[in-house]
Amino acid sequence: MTSSYHRFINGLTASHGLPQPRKPAPAVEISLHFHDQANRRPGFVLRTSNRSKLCVVKAAGQGGVWRRSEGGKEGAADKVGPCSYAVGDVVEKRKSSEDRRMEVVIAAAVTVVMGVGNRVLYKLALVPLKQYPFFLAQLATFGYVVVYFSILYIRYHAGIVTDEMLSMPKGPFLFVGLLEAVAAATGMAAGAILSGVSIPILSQTFLVWQILLSVIFLGRRYKVNQLLGCFLVAIGVIITVASGSSAGHSLKEAGIFWSLLMIFSFLLQAADTVLKVEIIFLDAAERLKGGSVDLFVVNSYASAFQAVFICLLLPFLSKLWGIPFSQLPNYLRDGAACFLNIGTLSSGCDGAPLLPLLFILVNMGFNISLLHLLKISSAVVSSLASTFSVPISIYVFTLPLPYLGVASSLPTSFVAGAIVLVLGLLIYAWTPRNVSSTSACSSSTE
Template sequence: MARRGIGAAVGATVLLAVTNRVLYKLALVPMKGYPFFLAQVTTFGYVAVYFSILFLRYRAGIVTKEMLLLPKVYFVVIGVLEALGVAAGMSAGAMLPGPAIPILSQSFLVWQIIFSMLFLKKSYSLNQLCGCFLVISGVTVAITSGSDEGRFLSNVEFIWPMLMVASSAFQAGASILKEFIFIDGERRLKGKRPDIFVVNSFGSAFQALFVFLLLPFLSNLRGIRFGDLPAYLNDGASCFLNTSDDQVACDGAPFLPLLFITANMIFNISMLNLVKMSSALVASLTSTLAVPISIYVLSLPLPHIPHGSRLSPSFVLGVSFCYSD
């Protein structure tokens, strides 16, 4: 029965992961001039939504006082790691070609295995370690593959792909720490694992706090001077609500951005639920399964994106290595 429940959760998470990636691309059609605004709406908006749900679950007796009293230091570390992951990822993403970013991000799986072995004392079979090697091979093949302009990283300094890999390490550390919270919480709560909204709410709150502290740095990475940030956010809000003077450029808002935000929230809840039921590695592998499907879907003509894209054979080869484990 437990395996059947995990199988159903895996299937639902794959579907939600594909939907999330596709809707993110569609949301950026009206918000193409304001991706940083959309990122801040999701970061800070989720805190309010998650805590509202947490309050309702507490009132319903699903969340207990003991769950709310779990040590907050772990959530602080999660917030720091995820904020650093955002900062490192945005720094590297600004300097890397688009196709290389999702491939380099697959080092997330490798970091998860390393951290779970070090901190959760887990062991892995030879097949699983071979799968890890295939991910590394896929990353290498994909980023050195040819394209019309030459190799993906031919004109990129070595520090930027390494910084993207470091971003994956920060995020992988946060995911392993969330798994540890469930395991440690089960011990503290005498056999009952913490509610996922306890972990989601406090983790998101501290992430938002540290992202706020890094806001001058993050906005500068997006080419927005800190002094210009209020005007940028105001223009972003106008486009998001489709009250801008240039309504043609913001066509699709607010429906598409709100659809993405809703799907992304449900996907995050599904992912954390899978971590609670199984492990952080299972959850990330499940999300990884959705990437090649998403790449294929996004290469097709879609509403608001009528022109599909052609995938080069070398890029497909690298992707197939990355997701064959």
Template sequence: MPISHLLSPPSLPSLPPPHLRNGAARQCPTPLRAALALPPPRHVGLATARGDGGTLGSSRARAVGAVRVSAVPGDGGAVAGGTGIAAAAAATVVFAVMNRVLYKLALVPMKNYPFFLAQFATFGYVLVYFSILFIRFRAGIVTREMLALPKAQFMLIGLLEALGVASGMASAAMLPGPSIPVLSQSFLVWQLILSVLILGRKYRTNQILGCMLVTAGVILAVASGANGGPFLSELNFFWPAVMMASAAFQAAASIIKEFVFIDGAKRLEGKRPDIFIVNSFGSGFQALFVFLLLPFLSSLKGIPFAELPAYLNRGAACFLNIGGNLKDCHGAPLLPLLYMTLNIAFNISALNLVKMSTAVVASLTSTLAVPLTIYVLSLPLPYLPEGTNLSTSFIIGAATLVLGLLLYNLPQTSADQVKKD
């Protein structure tokens, strides 16, 4: 799920295709795949992707949000677009690392109440996002036409993310800890498959191999600490499959968010929906479905539903560091609030990157934060003074991940681009 300086993210205006410059596209609901009406699927990249969806020398207008590669010399727009995406990607990596580190720190005072922290964040973010949305609406950044976008797609996002949470928690309760982040790397594979099926996107061979290397690198880096306990060999396939299904739900939600920007731009005659439209309504529906699943989710955490109110009261007292044994909650409320603030910043940054590029690019960028986070957490930190030594397999995994990112982002040659145009 996705603050002050993020109230005005960069605007990326773009002209719609000629056949969408009248008002007809705004009035007719569009099916998920056919609605896109995209031109022949293009290959996507990270550093050379343009934010406005076009390249010099191409006379064909593109649907907003579809990203293409431009390696034409002298294309200043492509350079500017690539620079903007690179800056957004760098910010996303920084926020992702800080988010993961602060989550670990937040669990120091909240070690007995992780379920409270998760639910407080889920429902608290709805209030934060809608408050920001209201401010942006009053400032004229968000229009009534944006607010009138079909809510079914946001409901689908919320449902998919809630199902991802539920299936992830169910499988996590049955799997050995080191296997969970490894199995979660199927998220990127699901994104590739679903972006092809839903968005009709095509990927070059180097991009597919790059994504596979990224996945392998993360698995090597994370699994380097798995030697001391049980791993997947002692389990049947059911619970690993449920964890991979959880990643599939989350991946589908990210692809639908990308679709929202593409379809919304067509309905809004080329103006992309504000990211807080997607954040607010997506988070709102997610909170609704999580609320409906609370009896199931609490039982997964070993909390009988009848005892949930008392557990939440104790969690709130620990979060605020009032009453009870204050020594057990040392570090609250500062650490949990810092985590929630950075988590909001990360989710906003990641969604803004989806808006500027693609969901797969945003996922690759966030994946880079995994080995960086492990490295930071290996250092002595406040509240976590014990450091750890990094294994050789971690170094190899991190290098493999970076190699995969470089391979994915190899620019397309000018000759290939001219031939495609």
């Protein structure tokens, strides 16, 4: 017990700028002591080996203080000396740090689960809408605007969203919407040419862009173990996705232009997340005086501006999907009939509208959980959580899922890739703890 308190007190001195001893300090004796006998409030007595000084740490109540007495007399502890320090604040900080770390872990786990569900349900949703993928994309885009603003309206009247949050400058949201719209357009253009195997491989450049943009614009500095962990995560995903496939040949066959266009799409997505951290969240903390902007404020306005730019890009997007712009109204009408599973066009639309609706709901939950994780951690952590869902999704597709027919077998190299990925996550999360050997109370005389 004594050694653990030594480490606790030594850590306080090093990390919070307490006065450092001008000469080697004597050993500190720690004993349990009832400082207030009337109320039986416990405290800890820290006494130097020569008993010339005494520090009493009040454990009861908030804002406990360090006090010093001369000659080992506890009665003289009313005079605040050089050892004075607000212990309650430090203990509260440590508890808050542990709670925040646990919150990040839970948020990351939820993001991984939602990410897996998002990838699997997207494939299932395209079973009934296999002829109308463009309709599903537009339904999700404009559906988000309605749902997000409806939730925002409810939260505003519940007092969760304030007028100060709604009055934030809309310029950053407009830029976020533009980035998301252009990223979707370029991603859809490249995705129409590239194979399904090559897209997850190229998506690992997203993690690289996250790190580079975080260093440039957020001023973040990453340790060697974090960079190594990110590298191993990317390698692990590439191994799991490319196992047993001709991914390299597929990339070569598609051509360098479409590969670069897909990489550019992920650059825009990475810039989008960094923009949310650097401008929106940090600006909100300053404007709200340390407060936090509600996630639905960000999602609602970003989705609204994205929908606006999607409308402006409709001629371009329809051409990417091979739909003449003049025939777009008929295409959307037929897609709606298949989605609702009604009329003569509903043949082959089994599973609608349940599967598409499930995908939209889970995709919405994934976006919210990813944005929440981004808000409480960093862009790289949120990217790692999203990346971790890729091999799990591949494994889920080996299970007998409805509407997908016979399940595919799991390649043997998948396990090797998964091991590399998990190892990368562990290396990234590992943080060595440095224990200071500095003494808590200076024994030098004034």
